[in-house]
Amino acid sequence: MHNAATxxxxxxxxxxxxxxxxxxxxxxxxxxxxxxxxLRMREREALRELMARFESRFPQLFLSxxxxxxxxxxxxxxFGFWLLNRADYSDGDVTRPNENGILLVxxxxxKAATMTYGYSLMPxxxxxxxxDALSAAHPYFLQREYLKAFKIVISRVEGTLxxxxxxxxxxPESLFAASGQRVRSVDSILRRIREGDQNSTQGPEVExxxxxx
Amino acid sequence: xxxxxxxxxxxxxCFSLNAEEEQLVMPQWxxxxxxxxEGGALVPGSSxxxxxxxxxxxxxxxxxxxxxxxxxxxxxxxxxxDELPTTIDESYFQVYFRQPPxxxxxxxxxxxxxxxxxxREGFLTYHARDSSIDIYLxxxxxxxxxxxxxxxxxxxxEHYGESGHSLVVFYxxxxxxxxxxxxxxxxxxxxxxxxxxxxxxxxxEEALDRSEAVAQIESFSVQLSIRLYWMEKELGHVxxxxxxxxxxxxxxxxxxxxxEAVSWNSLSNSPRVRLIGGGIGxxxxxxxxxxxxxxLADRKRTYVFPESEGNxxxxxxxxxxxxxxxxxxxxxxxxxxxxxxxxxxxxxx
Numbered sequence: 001m002h003n004a005a006t007x008x009x010x011x012x013x014x015x016x017x018x019x020x021x022x023x024x025x026x027x028x029x030x031x032x033x034x035x036x037x038x039l040r041m042r043e044r045e046a047l048r049e050l051m052a053r054f055e056s057r058f059p060q061l062f063l064s065x066x067x068x069x070x071x072x073x074x075x076x077x078x079f080g081f082w083l084l085n086r087a088d089y090s091d092g093d094v095t096r097p098n099e100n101g102i103l104l105v106x107x108x109x110x111k112a113a114t115m116t117y118g119y120s121l122m123p124x125x126x127x128x129x130x131x132d133a134l135s136a137a138h139p140y141f142l143q144r145e146y147l148k149a150f151k152i153v154i155s156r157v158e159g160t161l162x163x164x165x166x167x168x169x170x171x172p173e174s175l176f177a178a179s180g181q182r183v184r185s186v187d188s189i190l191r192r193i194r195e196g197d198q199n200s201t202q203g204p205e206v207e208x209x210x211x212x213x
Numbered sequence: 214x215x216x217x218x219x220x221x222x223x224x225x226x227c228f229s230l231n232a233e234e235e236q237l238v239m240p241q242w243x244x245x246x247x248x249x250x251e252g253g254a255l256v257p258g259s260s261x262x263x264x265x266x267x268x269x270x271x272x273x274x275x276x277x278x279x280x281x282x283x284x285x286x287x288x289x290x291x292x293x294x295d296e297l298p299t300t301i302d303e304s305y306f307q308v309y310f311r312q313p314p315x316x317x318x319x320x321x322x323x324x325x326x327x328x329x330x331x332x333r334e335g336f337l338t339y340h341a342r343d344s345s346i347d348i349y350l351x352x353x354x355x356x357x358x359x360x361x362x363x364x365x366x367x368x369x370x371e372h373y374g375e376s377g378h379s380l381v382v383f384y385x386x387x388x389x390x391x392x393x394x395x396x397x398x399x400x401x402x403x404x405x406x407x408x409x410x411x412x413x414x415x416x417x418e419e420a421l422d423r424s425e426a427v428a429q430i431e432s433f434s435v436q437l438s439i440r441l442y443w444m445e446k447e448l449g450h451v452x453x454x455x456x457x458x459x460x461x462x463x464x465x466x467x468x469x470x471x472x473e474a475v476s477w478n479s480l481s482n483s484p485r486v487r488l489i490g491g492g493i494g495x496x497x498x499x500x501x502x503x504x505x506x507x508x509l510a511d512r513k514r515t516y517v518f519p520e521s522e523g524n525x526x527x528x529x530x531x532x533x534x535x536x537x538x539x540x541x542x543x544x545x546x547x548x549x550x551x552x553x554x555x556x557x558x559x560x561x562x
Contacts, residue, residue: 013527014527014528014529015527015528015529015530016528056515057514057515057516058515058516058518059515059517060517060518060520061518076538076553077535077538077553080535081529081532081533081535084531084532085529085530085531085532097531098530098531098532099531099532101531101532103532110540111540111541111542112538112539112540112541112542112553113538113539113541114535114536114537114538114539114553115536115537116532116534116535116536117532117534117536118531118532118534119521119523119526119531119532119533119534120518120520120521121534122533122534123521124518125534125536126534126536127535127536127537128537129536130536130537131536131537131539131548131552134536134537134539134548135539135548135549135552138539138541138548138551141539141541142541142544161516162516164518165516165518168518168519172519172521176519176521176523179523180523180524180526181521181522181523182521182522182523183519183520183521183522
């Protein structure tokens with residue numbers, strides 16, 4: 001796909017297609033959403049601490065984990081793509097818009113996991129690096145030790161981001177150009193902060209998904 | 214009685230035959246003697262046994278036989294020890310006392326056979342290569358007395374100097390109790406008298422366990438070598454063989470250098486090695502501290518990325534970066550097999 005394509009040049013896929021599947025309204029969720037109920041309270045606390053530590057290391061970014069038990073999920077990848085675009089994080093920070101987020105979705109029924117990331121992270125993450133992170137945690141996913149699996153995924157993602165950060169320090173233009181982006185001007189940054197996160201409505205489809213669980 | 218007679222006659226016939234063969238004129242039994250012999254009055258060899266013994270022999274008495282006075286007065290053969298010299302010939306003084314030794318075993322009188330000498334020298338050489346304390350064994354005969362004014366201490370002070378670790382042993386073949394040992398001042402300064410005395414006593418005791426004189430030297434030197442090993446441990450912090458006056462074996466310098474290179478003791482005690490070792494140690498600590506500091510700094514470090522902007526993709530407002538999908542349905546298949554290839558988000562459902 002071309003980096004500036006507004007739709008898939010082959011099939012014309014756009015955001016509207018997944019909106020049609022999962023809903024075209026934003027959904028309010030928390031950054032850690034264990035609707036599948038696979039994490040114990042202590043595990044959730046430990047995971048929140050990990051996520052907070054991630055945010056302290058990467059002050060512009062945030063990490064979100066969505067653990068669900070879907071009855072039927074036609075495409076986990078499309079769901080992740082849709083959710084990060086439609087999620088309104090109730091515990092989110094206005095300085096960390098969804099463009100700067102990394103979403104890890106796990107379907108405990110379908111036994112699959114995927115990762116989606118915002119525009120800001122496109123220069124640093126790709127399919128291969130996310131696969132590396134997920135495959136490192138594969139043994140723990142198999143044993144349903146989700147906390148350990150998430151720890152490893154986060155650790156690997158941090159490593160990839162650190163490498164990307166070093167590269168961005170040296171030559172940000174080239175790095176951004178490879179993913180069809182450019183260095184944002186200061187005016188633009190301030191404008192976006194003032195705008196904040198405008199998504200605040202919960203979509204009926206997500207409600208429907210949750211009720212299925 | 215008949216049996217005795219038979220034996221005597223057989224012997225007689227044998228002797229007679231031999232005599233005939235050699236054409237020698239042998240003594241003949243007279244008729245009187247033959248009668249006495251047959252009557253039991255004459256017993257051949259009775260003059261050696263004595264008359265009393267003869268009576269007891271025929272009485273069947275089992276009391277101890279007492280020899281006659283004539284027999285008792287026969288002078289016995291001189292004991293070999295009585296023939297041992299008690300003085301050392303002056304010609305050996307030079308090698309023993311006047312000059313530095315040419316080997317670890319000093320035996321100018323050739324008390325030992327060449328083979329025995331080689332074996333003992335071999336052991337002492339082996340010990341010298343393995344130990345920082347050399348043993349110089351001066352061998353004397355059992356009853357030899359040292360010339361006046363010559364002592365082991367004097368040999369030590371004259372030939373082994375003040376430096377180095379050496380041990381001079383004056384060993385008297387067959388009488389280990391007479392052994393004298395003197396250690397170089399560098400040893401005596403560090404090693405207590407008790408330990409030194411103990412080394413000598415144990416070595417002599419080991420030697421006394423053997424009956425043969427040469428075997429005693431072997432036991433003595435082995436035990437002494439063992440005792441010196443423990444002394445070496447005590448001497449660990451002391452400089453070893455830095456300024457050794459003598460190298461009795463005449464080992465080439467290159468060989469010596471090799472020996473020192475492989476000797477851990479000499480390495481650990483060398484100031485140069487210590488300096489290098491200290492430098493390496495400091496370097497390791499510095500690097501470890503730096504790495505730990507870096508790790509600590511990395512832990513607290515924050516990573517701020519340069520802000521980027523670009524066009525929306527697929528009309529998505531926030532995110533179009535779709536990563537991998539991985540299944541974990543099978544424990545036997547690797548993650549790569551369970552990877553969901555292809556970006557199906559590009560396709561309309």
